[in-house]
Amino acid sequence: MDERVREHAEVLVDWSARVEAGDDVVVSVAEDAHELGVAVAEALGERGANVTALYGSSEVSRAYLKGVEARVEGEADDDDAETGADAAVEADDFDADPEVERAMFEAADAYLRIGGGRNTTATADVGRKTRQAYAKARQGVREARMDTDWVSTVHPTRSLAQQAGMAYEEYRDFVYDAVLRDWESLAEEMAQMKEILDAGEEVRIVTERDGAPDTDVTMSIAGRTAVNSAASVAYDSHNLPSGEVFTAPYDTEGEAFFDVPMTIDATRVRNVHLVFEGGQVVDFAAEAGEDALADILDTDPGARRLGELGIGMNRGIDRFTDSILFDEKMGDTVHLAVGRAYDACLSEGESGNDSAVHVDMITDVSADSRMEVDGEVVQRNGTFRWEEGFEE
Amino acid sequence: MDERVREHAEVLVDWSARVEAGDDVVVSVAEDAHELGVAVAEALGERGANVTALYGSSEVSRAYLKGVEARVEGEADDDDAETGADAAVEADDFDADPEVERAMFEAADAYLRIGGGRNTTATADVGRKTRQAYAKARQGVREARMDTDWVSTVHPTRSLAQQAGMAYEEYRDFVYDAVLRDWESLAEEMAQMKEILDAGEEVRIVTERDGAPDTDVTMSIAGRTAVNSAASVAYDSHNLPSGEVFTAPYDTEGEAFFDVPMTIDATRVRNVHLVFEGGQVVDFAAEAGEDALADILDTDPGARRLGELGIGMNRGIDRFTDSILFDEKMGDTVHLAVGRAYDACLSEGESGNDSAVHVDMITDVSADSRMEVDGEVVQRNGTFRWEEGFEE
Numbered sequence: 001m002d003e004r005v006r007e008h009a010e011v012l013v014d015w016s017a018r019v020e021a022g023d024d025v026v027v028s029v030a031e032d033a034h035e036l037g038v039a040v041a042e043a044l045g046e047r048g049a050n051v052t053a054l055y056g057s058s059e060v061s062r063a064y065l066k067g068v069e070a071r072v073e074g075e076a077d078d079d080d081a082e083t084g085a086d087a088a089v090e091a092d093d094f095d096a097d098p099e100v101e102r103a104m105f106e107a108a109d110a111y112l113r114i115g116g117g118r119n120t121t122a123t124a125d126v127g128r129k130t131r132q133a134y135a136k137a138r139q140g141v142r143e144a145r146m147d148t149d150w151v152s153t154v155h156p157t158r159s160l161a162q163q164a165g166m167a168y169e170e171y172r173d174f175v176y177d178a179v180l181r182d183w184e185s186l187a188e189e190m191a192q193m194k195e196i197l198d199a200g201e202e203v204r205i206v207t208e209r210d211g212a213p214d215t216d217v218t219m220s221i222a223g224r225t226a227v228n229s230a231a232s233v234a235y236d237s238h239n240l241p242s243g244e245v246f247t248a249p250y251d252t253e254g255e256a257f258f259d260v261p262m263t264i265d266a267t268r269v270r271n272v273h274l275v276f277e278g279g280q281v282v283d284f285a286a287e288a289g290e291d292a293l294a295d296i297l298d299t300d301p302g303a304r305r306l307g308e309l310g311i312g313m314n315r316g317i318d319r320f321t322d323s324i325l326f327d328e329k330m331g332d333t334v335h336l337a338v339g340r341a342y343d344a345c346l347s348e349g350e351s352g353n354d355s356a357v358h359v360d361m362i363t364d365v366s367a368d369s370r371m372e373v374d375g376e377v378v379q380r381n382g383t384f385r386w387e388e389g390f391e392e
Numbered sequence: 393m394d395e396r397v398r399e400h401a402e403v404l405v406d407w408s409a410r411v412e413a414g415d416d417v418v419v420s421v422a423e424d425a426h427e428l429g430v431a432v433a434e435a436l437g438e439r440g441a442n443v444t445a446l447y448g449s450s451e452v453s454r455a456y457l458k459g460v461e462a463r464v465e466g467e468a469d470d471d472d473a474e475t476g477a478d479a480a481v482e483a484d485d486f487d488a489d490p491e492v493e494r495a496m497f498e499a500a501d502a503y504l505r506i507g508g509g510r511n512t513t514a515t516a517d518v519g520r521k522t523r524q525a526y527a528k529a530r531q532g533v534r535e536a537r538m539d540t541d542w543v544s545t546v547h548p549t550r551s552l553a554q555q556a557g558m559a560y561e562e563y564r565d566f567v568y569d570a571v572l573r574d575w576e577s578l579a580e581e582m583a584q585m586k587e588i589l590d591a592g593e594e595v596r597i598v599t600e601r602d603g604a605p606d607t608d609v610t611m612s613i614a615g616r617t618a619v620n621s622a623a624s625v626a627y628d629s630h631n632l633p634s635g636e637v638f639t640a641p642y643d644t645e646g647e648a649f650f651d652v653p654m655t656i657d658a659t660r661v662r663n664v665h666l667v668f669e670g671g672q673v674v675d676f677a678a679e680a681g682e683d684a685l686a687d688i689l690d691t692d693p694g695a696r697r698l699g700e701l702g703i704g705m706n707r708g709i710d711r712f713t714d715s716i717l718f719d720e721k722m723g724d725t726v727h728l729a730v731g732r733a734y735d736a737c738l739s740e741g742e743s744g745n746d747s748a749v750h751v752d753m754i755t756d757v758s759a760d761s762r763m764e765v766d767g768e769v770v771q772r773n774g775t776f777r778w779e780e781g782f783e784e
Binding site for chain 1: 414416418421423426429430431433434435436437438439440442443444445446447448449451452453455456457458459460461462463486487490491492493494495496498499500
């Protein structure tokens with residue numbers, strides 16, 4: 001076994017999930033994530049934790065949902081003569097929050113999700129309504145899972161390498177550069193950005209393209225708390241890798257341009273342009289995937305407001321790989337998400353922007369850019385104010 | 393997908409586990425059993441059941457147990473200077489019945505175990521004491537699991553083909569011949585054998601080799617109830633394939649010879665000879681693996697008494713494959729097990745032979761053999777009394 005797989009397992013168990021002796025840990029292992037699953041199980045045995053391994057197979061999920069679609073379609077055919085009902089799967093075609101999974105996650109101390117399947121589009125032929133209905137019926141299971149010390153990571157697989165447009169060995173190097181960091185020292189650096197955002201009231205982001213303004217957007221962050229997302233539950237951070245500082249903005253005004261390509265619902269989306277007025281998206285465009293973008297923005301009223309401003313600070317990530325787990329953490333990037341805000345950014349009892357979606361969009365700020373907090377430049381051309389080479 | 397995989401899934405879900413809409417079904421999928429796991433998930437979606445997939449990986453289990461061994465060894469090293477404690481893993485090195493798994497199985501209606509890993513000796517370097525300690529600490533989890541409608545099957549994999557000494561395609565044909573049967577009609581045939589055993593008081597099995605008596609063993613079955621093991625929970629039968637009728641004998645006398653090779657604890661055992669007096673094994677020999685046999689018989693007092701007499705009646709199984717799931721069900725065979733008796737064979741409140749082990753040993757009865765119940769021949773040279781060609 002590549003020594004880096006063991007190191008990845010140790011970072012996940014010790015730094016990220018803070019597993020202790022006696023903890024009940026549920027580990028979900030994707031089809032091709034076997035090797036990391038094995039290394040994590042060994043680490044958990046060494047720590048004196050208990051392990052329950054789930055099979056996190058997208059192909060199994062797809063088969064189950066296709067089975068449900070076939071059943072609902074069959075029932076609709078039976079009813080057709082009388083009622084003309086159609087075959088779309090609804091949330092009540094599923095049992096709400098099956099007891100087995102609810103009981104399992106309620107009893108669990110930690111949940112480690114190890115992604116890395118054989119095909120990133122394994123559920124492409126499942127209807128979007130079916131997937132939404134399934135998610136809706138299992139809201140309680142999801143909440144019980146989120147109440148654990150959960151962490152999501154991936155094992156580098158060939159299918160993820162392909163999604164990234166990289167060779168397999170090259171992709172493995174990429175993943176371990178992002179994951180095997182000095183997290184303690186990155187957390188200290190990121191604390192400076194958290195401090196600035198916590199104290200700040202307004203953020204302005206400006207980028208230029210061909211010398212003309214491109215993004216010029218302002219948003220309020222007054223009263224909101226930034227998360228120092230240092231890849232550990234101890235920092236309210238649930239991704240490995242992480243390496244971003246994020247908060248929940250509101251009252252957004254201006255225009256934003258997102259030049260990092262991404263995939264929404266199996267559709268490639270490129271060069272998104274959003275126009276905000278009074279906190280809402282009032283106009284939008286995309287050079288590719290505009291329909292997928294429109295679907296997202298039309299989900300519910302909250303889908304047209306921002307849920308997140310995030311500043312990527314993981315310089316171990318040196319390229320975009322069409323995976324949000326990595327892309328949004330990359331150094332020299334800033335991202336905005338339309339949709340749901342994270343509770344961790346709100347004060348006790350406050351409700352932030354609510355939506356069924358949370359879609360991140362990323363801007364490269366490595367050149368011709370600046371971010372201001374209350375009028376003071378804190379990052380210019382990707383360089384933070386505390387870094388060498390920063391130009392006021 | 394091979395159509396037989398779908399058929400296997402349907403037999404498992406409908407005939408064996410009797411899954412109904414709304415059931416919570418836990419499915420354990422071994423490393424290379426993915427394809428059958430997918431087919432089972434689709435069938436469960438069609439039936440309106442809920443599915444939770446576990447990763448039944450022997451390599452993950454091995455890694456966890458090696459982690460525990462390393463921890464216990466480390467602790468023993470720390471203590472060594474003072475106490476000289478040794479590193480053997482004990483049951484209390486594990487948490488007793490971790491809540492996650494207990495809660496999960498207590499909430500489950502059915503548990504489907506799909507075996508089929510990449511290496512039948514995947515846990516060979518885990519200490520036997522460690523495995524026993526782990527099993528002992530999880531007795532409550534095991535009982536909760538056995539209280540569901542559980543069924544154990546295997547997906548044909550290359551490692552099982554190798555264990556059987558067969559080519560992969562050849563082995564797939566073998567498995568589906570055993571699994572895809574007319575179970576209803578086999579259940580009817582087996583009911584005749586159950587009727588004979590339920591009414592009978594004494595069974596005698598005689599085989600000859602080179603014209604001289606080889607096995608000549610008698611045992612009491614008075615008061616015991618035979619199980620018509622027709623591969624369905626509706627028949628108290630939890631294996632797919634099955635196809636045996638078994639009961640719980642006692643007061644065994646005589647000698648028995650078992651000519652079907654088997655593997656006990658990763659040791660090949662051949663040509664076992666047992667001598668019974670007063671219901672107990674008083675002498676034993678084996679041409680290979682005698683030490684492994686001795687270990688088994690010395691486990692506890694119950695390990696020297698019989699727990700099972702089984703009559704193989706699945707003629708879809710035409711050869712020995714060194715897998716008890718198949719071997720003991722094969723037509724033209726009889727097996728005896730030392731160790732634990734099954735509750736289903738006992739009357740309410742009666743306790744049968746108790747032991748930590750249950751080890752089946754098989755005799756080929758296709759020629760030069762007879763089985764008598766209360767002095768009447770019910771099977772001669774493999775042919776049952778109700779079959780054509782039976783000689784009284």
